[in-house]
Structure formats: C-alpha cells, structure tokens
Amino acid sequence: MTIQDLKNKNLLLFEAISGSRAFGLATENSDTDIRGVYYLPKEEFFGLSYIPQISNETNDITYYEIGRFVELLQKNNPNILEILASPEDCILYKHPLMDLLNIEDFLSKVCKDTFAGYAVSQIKKAKGVNKKIVNPVDKERKSILDFCFILDGQGSVPLKKWLDKFSASAGRGRLSQEKCGLISIDHTKGMYALFYDETGKLGYKGVVQNEEANQVSLSSIPKDEKPVAYLFCHLDAYSIYCKDYREYWKWVAERNEDRYNVNQTHGQNFDSKNMMHTIRLLQSCEQIFKTGSLDIRVENRDELLDIKAGNQSYENVMQKAENLIQSIEHNYSISTLPDAPDLEKTTKILVEIRKKLYDNNDEL
Secondary structure, three states, X not given: OXXXXXXXXXXXXXXXXXXXXXXXXXXXXXXXXEEEEEOOOHHHHHOOOOOOEEEXXXXXXXXXXXXXXXXXXXXXXXXXXXXXXXXXXXXXXXXXXXXXXXXXXXXXXXXXXXXXXXXXXXXXXXXXXXXXXXXXXOOOOXXXXXXXXXXXXXXXXXXXXXXXXXXXXXXXXXXXXXXEEEEEOOOXXXXXXXXXXXXXXXXXXXXXXOOOOOOOOOOOOOOOOOOOEEEEEOHHHHHHHHHHHHHHHHHHHHOOHHXXXXXXXXXXXXXXXXXXHHHHHHHHHHHHHHHOOOOOOOOOHHHHHHHHOOOOOHXXXXXXXXXHHHHHHHHHHHOOOOOOOOHHHXXXXXXXXXXXXXXXXXXX
C-alpha cells in the first residue's frame, strides 16, 4: 500500500506539517515534513497484511496506522507525542474521531526517559559528526597489507617499507609480497614467520592473495627453509579501519550538503542542528513536567537558530543542556503526572475508534 492508496481509499485520519515548520524553526532552506495517521480496511487489519507505517522514499512523509500510533503514544515516544500536539495552523486534515485522543491521557513521567534519552542521542549524533569532520577518511581504501609490520630490532617497520628496504640491502629488485610465504607461530596472536621464494616455484601464497582479502594467507613451507623475518598483522586495527571507512563514506554519500557546509562554515566541528534539537527536546521535557502539557511551538526561536548556525560553542550549549536536565529532575520530582499512561483507558479509546470506523464503513 502506498501513500496515494491511503488518500484514494479515504483511509487518512490525520495529516499535519511537522518538523521545523511546526516547531516555528523553519528557514528559507527548510524542507516540509508531513506526518499523519491512517487506518486499515477490515480485511487487512484482521488478516495477515497489517501495515504499521507507510513512508515515501526520503521519509519526509510518514503515516502511522492508528494502532501503531496509539502504541507509540503509550510509550511516550517524543516524535509521536509531537504529532498529536501539532499546532492548529499545521493541521491539514483531522477526522472527528481523532478528537478522542487527548495528549493529557498519554503524558506521564515516562517522558523523562524518552525525551531526555532522545536528547542524549542527538548529542551522540553531534559528537559522531564531529569525529567525521575532524577525522576524514581517504577515499583510497587501505588493504590488510597496510596493517602488517616486520619486527626490526626493538621496534617494527611497515611491511611495504621493509620490502623496499630489504631489496636494497640484498641488492635485489623490489621484493614482492606475492612471493612471500607465512606460517603462524604457536601461542601467539597475529605473529607469523615470513619466508621468501625468489624463484616463485615453491608455491607460496603471498602475504595476501588479493587486495580485497581480510586475512593474511598461510603457505606450506619446506622444513629446511629459514624465515627471513617475523611479521605481525594488526587485524583488530584493520577491522576498526574497515568499519570507520564504511561509516564515513556512507555518511558522505547520505549527508545533507547544505547542513554539512553550515557545520564547516561555523568551524565548531560538531553538528549544530543536532545540538539545537538537543536543547529543544530538553525544553519540551521541562515544559511537560512544569505544566503537564506539551506545546511544540518554541518561544526562543532566535536562540535555537543561533545554536543551529554554530554561533555558540559546544561547551556553552552543553551547559544549557545540563541546566535543563537539572530543571527536569527537579520538576519531575514534584510533578503530578502519572508514572505511566493508563494503558487500559487508552486502549479502550483505540478500540472505540476502530469500532466506529468499521461500523460506519461496513463495505470495507
């Protein structure tokens, strides 16, 4: 089922502009995100083709099936509570039955974990981008050969450098890793005896069989052969490098260039948009425990956009976050909100909505 199917079959229950435009933080470059709620026809809901969520390719438009929507409300999911708290001027369509879902029936002390936890995840994202900005990974991918070292006196030298050095000292042309043979050394990890076959007739498999290999190769070595060196392969470091390489270039491929350029321009070396959302989420959490309600339209637009623009240091923003966390802890301790949403009550509301939908649409 597609988004267009929902509209063609009149299955939408709610639709609203969300994100920065709903928060009052939109700028001329802001996208327009849409979130909504739908219900499934009887045969699909009671059958085997339940669809909890439908999105477009970019996830700018996402709709939740009414059951999934209520389930996430019961869990105090910040994104879903924000949809229910959409400002009137952002609501594009609202079925009368959606009035049965009141945000006061869902807000609870669980919000401290969900909103603050989500805020912490934004901080981690900001730090992750900081790591990628400060530590770019070369496009040319290293091979496991770059993580192999030859023991040399009290130290070691990279294998590639050693091959050149050994060639010069022996008066030979450049040695080839393909003519090397390795055998593992008992009771060690990553240590190998290295042999060299100038003739290429002994069938050595080389240090690696190809540049894409993720392990060194072992060879059968004649008993009378003497090792020319001892090699250490730092496999753990290679594994970490491969993970960082994949993550970095996936990030490059998927990053929002406008957002990246802002981060580069302000020179703070962190994702300022993530940090802005950290403060916004903590402010929402503080508001919930102070007032027992949720108004997602921010009152400090200029301050938040200043953070987004990178005009405030990481330390300054983190101090704001710490102050908000302290306020949340205090207001949480004196809040009259329930410990958790009333699952029985809110589930009955969901059942009532479904009954009325299906009773009025028997043809579905």
